[in-house]
Amino acid sequence: MKPKQSGILVCLVVAAMMFQYCSKSDTAAVAPTTPTLTQTVVTTVASPLLPGVPFNYSNAVFPAHVASVLPAVDNTPATNPITDNGATLGRVLFYDKNLSKSNTVSCASCHNPELSFSDSAVKSVGFAGGRTDRHSMPILNVRFYRSGKMFWDERANTLEEQVLQPIQNTTEMGMTLAELQEKLPALSYYPALFEKAFGTKQVTADRISRALSQFVRSIVTCQSKYDQVKQGTATFTTDERDGETLFLTAGPNGGGTCAGCHAPPMFLTSNPTGPFALNDPLDLGINNQRRFKSSSLRNIANTAPYFHNGSIASLQNMLAGNIPAHSVGPQDRQKLLAFLLTLTDNVTIKEEKFSNPFK
DSSP states (O other): OOHHHHHHHHHHHHHHHHHHHHHHHHHHHHOOOOOOGGGOOOOOOOOOOOOSSOOOOTTOOOOHHHHTTHHHHOOOOTTSOOOHHHHHHHHHHHHOGGGSTTSOOOHHHHSBGGGTSBOSSSSOBOTTSOBOSSOOOOOTTGGGOTTOOBSTTOOBSSHHHHTTHHHHOTTTTOOOHHHHHHHGGGSTTHHHHHHHHHSSOOOOHHHHHHHHHHHHHTOOOOOSHHHHHHTTSOOOOHHHHHHHHIIIIIOGGGSSOGGGTSOTTTTOOSSOSSOOOOOOTTOOBGGGSSBOOOOOOTTGGGSOSBSTTOOBOOHHHHHHSOOTTTOOOHHHHHHHHHHHHTTOOTTGGGOGGGSOTTO
16 A cells, blocks of 8 residues: 555544544533432523622611611621621522522512512412412511511521521422532622622521521611601601501500501511401411511501401501401591501612612
8 A cells, every 4th residue: 555545544544533532522411411419400690780899788877766776676696797798698699599499489589679578469479380378578677676586477586597498498499408508609600709708608508598687687768758757857747647646646446556566667566565466267377376477567558468368458458457456447547548658668679789680
């Protein structure tokens, strides 16, 4: 065989071998695999849009009438103070649908900022289409709930305990903490966020809990007409003024005052003066006593329907209905309603630092 022909033959053999090798490699690369815990599938999403300098969460300035009550009712533990980087991480976690098993549900799905961090549905939709057992509770101003107990039935002793439970709930988000700790590091934006918040890139359930709690505690509404009146920059109408007087002194149907369970200026208390009872044979609430945790009345005009079962569709229905310690006489309803509307703060809930960073 001539040298030139030998060279051509060698080239053909080498080319054939390379083609065979590449074909095997390509086949191996696309072969279907069964996902394992360490191969948890995540949604491909753009990184959250965050400012170069984090928003101020740790040193928020509250008006005097709010700041004066905070030390006595603040449930922030010494082990988890609000930090700018911690709350920033919490904001991302709060809006990230990757915290659910199907990558379709986030904390904000049931606590929508456009609805004052509540849900207009009577019962919220979970990751697989199921419905929650109770109506979504608004999460505004929870920092001012002194006992720190969370959920309608107060089954969680702290906010840090509460924020992890919807993630693990088999209807709501469907994850396990082990899966979550494997899943989040696979998302490019989390290692740096965890490092800024906690000093290292390690993702743990405890850090997720702490960051989410910091963000939720930072959501405090104090820019309503009520707040302006208390700061001397606005005045109540006659109905609003009379409604405040009724709220503080008269009490519905001759019972305890509204303020006994919804103490100003944040309009909630973890030590109500009397038990709240709602006739619901299907749900007995706290310790089976037919009573439930009361949320802040701030922004109540934006958070219908009301109560743990979403059974009351409007404020008008609440004031006129046969609800223990809530219905009022016809002559007082318009005044009390006018006052409750002054508690709406549409400024805070639209602030960028509380908004969805994935938009």
